[in-house]
Amino acid sequence: MCVQAVGLIQAAIEREGINTVSISLLREVTEVIRSPRALFVPYKLGHPLGAPNDPSLQHRIISCALSLLKRTDVPVIEEFTE
Amino acid sequence: MTARQRRFASFRLWKCSPEQFLDVAQAASLRPFLIRRATRACFRALDAYAFLQDEQHPLGSLPWMHYINLPMAEYDDLSLPDRLFMKSYPFSRYRLEPVPCAPLSKPLAEARIALVTTAGLHTAEQPAFDHSIKMGDTSFREIPNRVETQSLIESHKSKGFDHSGIQIDRNLVFPLDRFRELVARGEVGELNRRHFSFMGSIIGPRNLIEETAPRVARLLRDDAVDAVFLTPA
Numbered sequence: 001m002c003v004q005a006v007g008l009i010q011a012a013i014e015r016e017g018i019n020t021v022s023i024s025l026l027r028e029v030t031e032v033i034r035s036p037r038a039l040f041v042p043y044k045l046g047h048p049l050g051a052p053n054d055p056s057l058q059h060r061i062i063s064c065a066l067s068l069l070k071r072t073d074v075p076v077i078e079e080f081t082e
Numbered sequence: 083m084t085a086r087q088r089r090f091a092s093f094r095l096w097k098c099s100p101e102q103f104l105d106v107a108q109a110a111s112l113r114p115f116l117i118r119r120a121t122r123a124c125f126r127a128l129d130a131y132a133f134l135q136d137e138q139h140p141l142g143s144l145p146w147m148h149y150i151n152l153p154m155a156e157y158d159d160l161s162l163p164d165r166l167f168m169k170s171y172p173f174s175r176y177r178l179e180p181v182p183c184a185p186l187s188k189p190l191a192e193a194r195i196a197l198v199t200t201a202g203l204h205t206a207e208q209p210a211f212d213h214s215i216k217m218g219d220t221s222f223r224e225i226p227n228r229v230e231t232q233s234l235i236e237s238h239k240s241k242g243f244d245h246s247g248i249q250i251d252r253n254l255v256f257p258l259d260r261f262r263e264l265v266a267r268g269e270v271g272e273l274n275r276r277h278f279s280f281m282g283s284i285i286g287p288r289n290l291i292e293e294t295a296p297r298v299a300r301l302l303r304d305d306a307v308d309a310v311f312l313t314p315a
Contacts, residue, residue, distance in 0.1 A: 001218070001240075001244070001282045001283045001284055001312035002136030002172070002200045002201070002243075002282025002283070003282075003286065003314045004173060004176060004284070004314045005200045005280060005284050005286065005287065005290060006174075006200050006282075006312045006313070006314045007315070008176060008179070008240075008284065008287055008290055008291055008295055008296040009198060009200070009280065009290070009299075010198075010312050011178050011182055011295075012182050012291070012295035012296045012298070013198070013295075013298070013299040013302060013310050013312075014182035014183065015182045015294075015296075015299065016299040016300060016302065016303040017184045018184055018187060018299065018302055018303060018307055018308070018309065018310055018313060019186040019187070019305065019308060019309040019310070020184075020185050020309065020310045020311075021310075021311060021312070022310070022311075022312035022313070022314070023313045024314070024315065025314055026168075028185075029173055032173040032174050032177055032178055033173060033176055033177060033178060034178045034179075034181050035178070036178075036181055036182060036183055037090075038182075040314070041283070041292075042248040044214040044240060044243070044244060045180050045244065045315070046243035046244045046245055046246075046247055046248060046254075046255070046313075046315050048105060048313045048314055048315070049253060049254045049255065049257050049260075049313070051247065051254070051256075052247040052250035052251035052253075052254045053098055053250060053251045054129045055253075055260060056264070058253060058254075058260050059258055059260055059263070059264075062257060062260055062311070064263070065311065066190060066261065066270075066311070069186045069190065069309055070180070070185075070186050072183055072185050072256075074182075075178075076180045077162045081118075082312075
């Protein structure tokens with residue numbers, strides 16, 4: 001349900017003219033909701049940035065997500081791979 | 083089998099473990115449409131999914147309600163009631179049509195960024211999110227940018243996910259320290275003076291769609307934020 005809420009909040013922000021990107025933990029939900037830009041990560045619920053106390057992995061995920069900001073071919077859903 | 087036996091089998095579905103569920107379904111040679119019908123009946127009986135996550139509720143405290151930890155989040159990894167719920171929930175009702183699109187107006191190195199999470203985080207001074215609202219608490223908390231990340235409190239009580247990682251490191255769902263590092267490295271322009279936190283588990287998102295999410299969007303616009311990074315829990 002968190003993934004749906006993120007998509008809906010993201011849409012409201014994007015409608016105000018602000019660029020957004022989100023992390024998705026359930027690809028099926030994001031595909032149905034059609035978030036403007038989402039990075040699907042292969043981690044369990046509660047772990048959108050991969051693992052606790054792993055700044056290196058967290059940075060790689062953030063960097064991959066931020067690279068989607070410039071995309072305008074919405075909806076964008078990319079998969080994070082190590 | 084008789085209609086009476088089928089009804090009995092249907093009635094038992096929500097009282098058993100996943101293994102027992104399959105046994106019962108097979109023993110009753112329930113056809114898929116009967117299982118679906120039984121599932122719908124279960125949820126009508128439960129009235130709202132929120133009960134499933136409530137420890138005080140007799141159904142919420144059953145042993146099979148506990149989430150099974152697996153490395154990747156897919157429907158099949160969820161506990162039986164979560165899976166049934168996710169399969170039957172009308173996500174398509176909230177499909178974005180058209181998909182809004184706002185381009186990034188300046189390079190990231192000059193942009194002002196804000197974070198938004200649905201992990202139910204808040205500061206020690208702020209009230210916790212309200213779990214007694216059956217269809218989900220659609221309110222939000224303003225997280226000041228100067229906050230010490232690890233001091234944030236998580237009042238998201240959902241049993242649908244593993245909270246242990248968040249307890250160890252709030253950056254797992256709200257990567258404020260990582261973004262501070264990006265600003266220090268010059269990869270991101272600056273962080274907004276505030277960020278926003280919602281709680282997920284919103285079964286009935288109407289108020290979120292019509293009221294609270296647009297309000298947060300306007301606040302971010304007033305702050306002249308250029309881009310927003312959102313994380314679920």
